[in-house]
Amino acid sequence: MGIDGEFELVFGTSCSAPVVGSMITLINDARIAAGKGPVGFINPAIYSDEFSGTFHDITTGGNQGCGTAGFTATEGWDPVTGVGTPTLRL
Structure with missing residues (x-):
């Protein structure tokens, strides 16, 4: 930035x-x-099957820290990465 x-x-x-x-x-x-x-409101589109290929699913890692268990990335939606990161298509 x-x-x-x-x-x-x-x-x-x-x-x-x-x-x-x-x-x-x-x-x-x-x-x-x-x-x-x-x-x-874009949430219904983001979470639809039609847009599933638009995001790269993050399946490893997590946000553990500050004395908490945090959340772990898993296949599909999870609280730490959501639906993943946008897939760049040129």
């Missing part, structure tokens, strides 16, 4: 949530410019 003209390593939901929000905003801006409506 660029901060004050320099790149910094950032991670976690504090970084990913604003990035995803910005992406949806850009998609909505393009749709509105094309005379279409905004995408609206």
Whole structure:
């Protein structure tokens, strides 16, 4: 992430949530410019079978720490990685 003209390593939901929000905003801006409506609430689409290939399922690792067991990544949806990371297709 660029901060004050320099790149910094950032991670976690504090970084990913604003990035995803910005992406949806850009998609909505393009749709509105094309005379279409905004995408609206996207959760039903993200969790549908139709979009399952859009995400890379994270199946290893977890968020253990701070004296807690945390959660472990598993196949399919899990509380630590959700549906996974977006698959980049060029």
